[in-house]
Amino acid sequence: MSQSQPLRVAVMGAGAVGCYYGAVLAKAGHPVTLIGRPALAEAVAERGLVLDTAQGRETIALRAVTGPEGVAGADLVLVCVKSGDTEEAGRSMRPYLAPGAVVLSLQNGVDNGERLASILGRPVVPVAVYVATAMEGAGHVRHHGRGDLILGPGGEEVAAQLNAAGIPATFSERVRDALWAKLTINCAWNALSALGGQPYGRLFAGEGVAAVLADVTSECIAVARASGVRLPEDMLAQVRAIATTMAQQRSSTAQDLARGRRTEIDHLNGHVVREGERLGIPTPANRVLHTLVKLAE
Template sequence: MKVTVMGAGAVGCYYGGLLARAGHAVTLIGRQPHVDAVRKRGLLLEIGASCEAVPVTATTNSNGVADAELVLVCVKSGDTETVGRDLVAHLSPGTTVLSLQNGIDNAERLQAVIERHVVPVAVYVATEMAGPGHVRHHGRGDLIMGECPTSGIIAAVFEAAGIPTTISARAIDALWGKLILNCAYNALSAMTQLPYGRLIGIPGIDVVMTDVVEECMAVAAASGVVIPPDCLTGILALADTMPDQFSSTAQDLARGRPSEIDHLNGTIVRRGQALNVPTPVNRVLYTLIKALDSKQQAA
């Protein structure tokens, strides 16, 4: 299968690397330093004690999606519309587009720009970019994918490449669950610059996370979304399975890049406001990350 990854960061490189290792023709579209490194010695895919150079094509140009059978959109939520406008001129009629992004509305927003169905995918993986062209895996890697005419074929391709994939007619519920998890961890990991394992060990952090999750679940319920009642237990246990993982927001702030907080805790705050559901703890976390964003952009 010919696959293009739009947004070759940690998530895109991990899944693109697995698909390339399984024999698929993968093109990564990303920033110039990353592209240069991949062109020089392949994509370094580090999983556990193994680190191998996987041959892939890399480019900075959105025309890299031309003739692709499958496009994985892995850009930050704030770039969704911009990327959609870049992609629309190069997509083939039969291309399937998947949104592997944080937040709950990226597939819908992207679909409005490219005027074709976009499949929402909830991503559960801990990864980081260890350097240009070098992705490091810390845990998990499973996907919950929405339905489309080619979902069975794509899921089979993913499974064969070592990517556990579940097809669900209610992918939006999974995206909400992932949003709530991100709201619990991302801002706190970013403000402390601590990985999940050390973060959860700080006295009182679990109480703050509980408050965050309860607010999120109230907003979800008011939105008609079904969240499992044991959601909090699973979220607090995540630190045990990904102890060394820094949140994507922590990684963004450490690199001086804008965060996705508007599409994480910010989403809960805005929806809570519209539905008359109080979200004071999410509002505090959202505001503090926005302040840190503003400080970095002004520096």
């Protein structure tokens, strides 16, 4: 994959995360195809993709389609579908992937890369994603903050390409540690944000919330350690910091519930519960949050 040539990029599952990274890559001169819902394809065909950032609003010309054939000919495929749709996405796009295409999993959870690789029969680069985005409407994405990526094995060259395009990207042999650190933050905040109906800053001031965050984090650390994962020593401090750094944001789980869509809770708190059962580690706080979100669904 030459760093001097534009990359043909396909985004499988062009929601808020996929649209944002697709927009940044298109701005850098890479031909981008978004694969998403019909409303997205229609809006982008009519007026382009609208991107709101702290610097203002831009309209970006790129291609948007609804079918998996949109990955055909792509050098780089960003898989951004919900965790529950991983296998279906893999099966649908497998016939169209170019032999040399590099596939990245930009998804919540810790095992999507492995699950996708088993469907595709080829390596998939797991990526820890740190970005706050939201869809404001069809073909209209808003960037709230960050945007950095940590790429796992197989992603060294791609990381350099992404950096050149303005996306902060680093490579790590231990990307699983980063994925678990993000999972821990998601387990602590996503369900509470969805059930409480409040942004993180206001939520943190609620009675008992700090203690619940500590309980969930403690369980995640115990399960991660038993799985051979190294989490940061200041993991709880990182969890608590979200109340300040993302005070006005609501979780993706909250956004899904508000839209009547299935959440990713089975791959967040649910994953910790299942791993805890496998390893003989109690996870009561994660279990309660998982159960309550499933009821809300």
